[in-house]
Amino acid sequence: MADTPKGTISIAPNVFWVGVKHHNRRLFDGLIPLPHGTSYNAYLVVGSEKTALIDTVNPGFDKELFDKLSERTDLTKIDYVIMNHAEPDHANAGRYVLEAAKGAKLVTSAKGKEAAMMYFNIDPERIMVVDESSKLDLGGKTLRFVDAPWLHWPETMFTYLEEDGILFPCDFFGSHLADGPFYSDEMGDELALDMAKLYFAEIMMPFRRQGAAAIEKVKKLGVKMIAPSHGVIWRDPKVILDPYTAWTSEKMEKKVAIAYVSMWGSTEKLVKALNDTLVEKGISVNIFDLTVTEIGHIAKELVDTPVVVVGAPTVLNMMHPAGAYATLLVKQLRAPTKYTALLTSHGWSGGAVKHVQELLGGAKIEILGVIDPKGPPQKEHFDQVRELADKIEEKLKAL
Numbered sequence: 001m002a003d004t005p006k007g008t009i010s011i012a013p014n015v016f017w018v019g020v021k022h023h024n025r026r027l028f029d030g031l032i033p034l035p036h037g038t039s040y041n042a043y044l045v046v047g048s049e050k051t052a053l054i055d056t057v058n059p060g061f062d063k064e065l066f067d068k069l070s071e072r073t074d075l076t077k078i079d080y081v082i083m084n085h086a087e088p089d090h091a092n093a094g095r096y097v098l099e100a101a102k103g104a105k106l107v108t109s110a111k112g113k114e115a116a117m118m119y120f121n122i123d124p125e126r127i128m129v130v131d132e133s134s135k136l137d138l139g140g141k142t143l144r145f146v147d148a149p150w151l152h153w154p155e156t157m158f159t160y161l162e163e164d165g166i167l168f169p170c171d172f173f174g175s176h177l178a179d180g181p182f183y184s185d186e187m188g189d190e191l192a193l194d195m196a197k198l199y200f201a202e203i204m205m206p207f208r209r210q211g212a213a214a215i216e217k218v219k220k221l222g223v224k225m226i227a228p229s230h231g232v233i234w235r236d237p238k239v240i241l242d243p244y245t246a247w248t249s250e251k252m253e254k255k256v257a258i259a260y261v262s263m264w265g266s267t268e269k270l271v272k273a274l275n276d277t278l279v280e281k282g283i284s285v286n287i288f289d290l291t292v293t294e295i296g297h298i299a300k301e302l303v304d305t306p307v308v309v310v311g312a313p314t315v316l317n318m319m320h321p322a323g324a325y326a327t328l329l330v331k332q333l334r335a336p337t338k339y340t341a342l343l344t345s346h347g348w349s350g351g352a353v354k355h356v357q358e359l360l361g362g363a364k365i366e367i368l369g370v371i372d373p374k375g376p377p378q379k380e381h382f383d384q385v386r387e388l389a390d391k392i393e394e395k396l397k398a399l
C-alpha cells in the first residue's frame with residue numbers, strides 16, 4: 001500500500017508507521033532538554049487474519065493516532081495492542097484503542113500488566129501476558145517477544161516481527177527527534193548516532209548491564225531493521241548495534257571532560273591551566289561551561305569519558321549549585337566515570353570539597369586530586385595542576 005498524504009508510512013509489506021511528531025516539546029520528565037522535539041512512533045502490523053498495534057502515543061495525541069490508524073484499518077477491528085513499555089508517552093493512548101476496539105487485548109509482560117492496571121486502569125481480563133515462549137500469529141505475520149527488563153522501567157520488553165525481521169524495542173535505540181528524515185541513513189548515520197548517543201546518555205546509561213544483555217539477545221535474532229518508538233528507524237541494524245555494544249560495555253576513550261563554573265575567575269584559571277597542560281601532553285579535553293551548556297551534552301560525554309573534572313568555587317559554604325548539579329548528574333546517571341578531580345577556590349571559608357565528597361559518596365570514582373586556593377591561584381596551585389595532569393596522563397595510559 002502506498003504512503004498517504006496524511007503521513008502514515010509503509011516500512012515493510014503491511015507494516016505501517018502510525019506515530020506522531022511532537023515538534024514543540026522542549027522538555028522530557030521535567031529534566032531532559034529536547035532541542036529537536038520528539039516523536040512517538042507507533043506501528044501497525046496487518047496480518048491476513050489479525051491486526052496488531054505496537055505501542056501508542058503521548059497524552060494529547062489520541063485523535064491524531066486514531067486518524068492515522070483509520071487510514072490503514074478499521075480501528076474497531078484491531079486485535080492486539082502491544083505495550084512494550086508502560087510510560088505514558090507510548091502507552092497512554094492504549095486505553096482509548098481498547099475502548100474503540102472492544103475485542104482487542106492489551107499484550108504486555110507480567111510487570112507490564114501490573115503497570116497497565118495501576119496507571120491506566122485496564123481491566124485485567126483484557127490483558128494478555130507474554131514472554132519469550134509466546135507467539136502471536138496474525139496470518140503471515142508472526143510476533144515474538146524479547147524479555148528486556150529495566151530499559152528503562154522494570155516492565156520493558158521488545159517485540160519482533162519474524163517474517164520481516166523488524167525489531168520494535170520502544171525506547172531502546174531511540175533518539176529524540178521530531179523533524180527531519182525518517183530513516184537514519186537519510187539523515188546520515190553519523191548525525192543520527194550523535195542524537196542516539198545523547199538519548200542513550202540521558203535515558204539508558206544507568207542501565208548498561210541490562211542493555212548489554214538485551215543486545216546479546218537481539219544479535220541472535222538476525223534483525224533486518226530496528227524501529228524504535230522515538231526518532232529515526234535503523235535500516236542497517238549494525239549501525240546502531242555496534243555503538244550500543246560499546247556504550248553498554250563501558251568502552252572508554254582516552255579523553256578528559258572538564259565541567260566548570262567560575263564566579264570571579266579563580267576557578268577558571270585552574271581549569272584553563274589544566275586544559276593547557278593536558279593538551280600539551282596530547283590528551284583530548286572537552287570543556288563545558290556550566291552556565292551555558294545543556295546538561296544533556298555533558299551526559300553524552302560521560303558515556304565514554306573515563307576522567308571527569310569538576311570546577312566550581314565555594315558559595316555559602318557549599319559547592320556552587322551549577323557544579324553540584326553536574327556532580328550529582330554523574331552519580332545519578334551512574335556514569336562509567338573512573339576518575340575525577342575538583343578544581344575549586346574560596347574567599348574566606350571553604351566548603352566545596354566536603355560538599356563534593358558528600359555528593360559522590362557511594363560512587364566508585366577515584367578522586368585524583370583537589371586544588372582549593374584561598375583567593376586567586378598562586379604558583380603552588382599551578383604546580384598542583386601539573387601534578388594532577390601527570391596523574392591523569394598515567395591513568396589514561398593504563399586504561
Ligand code: FEO
Binds near residue numbers: 085087089152
Ligand atoms: Fe519514551 Fe520511557 O518512554
